[in-house]
Amino acid sequence: AQSVTQLDSHVSVSEGTPVLLRCNYSSSYSPSLFWYVQHPNKGLQLLLKYTSAATLVKGINGFEAEFKKSETSFHLTKPSAHMSDAAEYFCVVSVYGNKLVFGAGTILRVKS
Amino acid sequence: DTGVSQNPRHKITKRGQNVTFRCDPISEHNRLYWYRQTLGQGPEFLTYFQNEAQLEKSRLLSDRFSAERPKGSFSTLEIQRTEQGDSAMYLCASSLGSTGGLAGVQNTGELFFGEGSRLTVL
Numbered sequence: 001a002q003s004v005t006q007l008d009s010h011v012s013v014s015e016g017t018p019v020l021l022r023c024n025y026s027s028s029y030s031p032s033l034f035w036y037v038q039h040p041n042k043g044l045q046l047l048l049k050y051t052s053a054a055t056l057v058k059g060i061n062g063f064e065a066e067f068k069k070s071e072t073s074f075h076l077t078k079p080s081a082h083m084s085d086a087a088e089y090f091c092v093v094s095v096y097g098n099k100l101v102f103g104a105g106t107i108l109r110v111k112s
Numbered sequence: 113d114t115g116v117s118q119n120p121r122h123k124i125t126k127r128g129q130n131v132t133f134r135c136d137p138i139s140e141h142n143r144l145y146w147y148r149q150t151l152g153q154g155p156e157f158l159t160y161f162q163n164e165a166q167l168e169k170s171r172l173l174s175d176r177f178s179a180e181r182p183k184g185s186f187s188t189l190e191i192q193r194t195e196q197g198d199s200a201m202y203l204c205a206s207s208l209g210s211t212g213g214l215a216g217v218q219n220t221g222e223l224f225f226g227e228g229s230r231l232t233v234l
Contacts, residue, residue, distance in 0.1 A: 010153075090154050099145065102155045102156070105152075
């Protein structure tokens, strides 16, 4: 079965420092993977998606993720955190192209 | 605003009552999804529609839950005889699925989510 595991429930960084949110996936075939972000009282928003093209995927707001098949990972990174990045982030895998399975989420805190 | 719209945004009800949530998807989207999110967890899939056809239902969707999309546009999710364990955020999403030959209908991947309907059962 397709699933994702987010390795950290909370991550805290200082403004201007790099962000790393970790995600490992499990899939019996080549997966489609996504990162979604959820700000308080806002709907989930797609940050980026990997669909078997380039392994390094660039998303909105300076975020990017690298698909590493050998490590079954899809970690989300950003070179420099901004206060507005504080939110909950979900790593997501697509199941047979018909539905999305979400990880448990990582809450990112950005300190000034 | 042309995004996914859900209402009511908040609903407080007593145990045993019935509640209904409505979702209006993005108008040109043919797929509509319902998810449930509880505190500290990621959204969990409940069901989805391709136009008016309900194509998949999760085992999470007990007999007390029913979802409809009668004209392939808006959808309703009804919970009968609510229980305290039903307290959660109910999320609706829509997408533009594409037809993929012998493989059938395939999703292009991106789901557009509404802001959710929060249910509190007392």
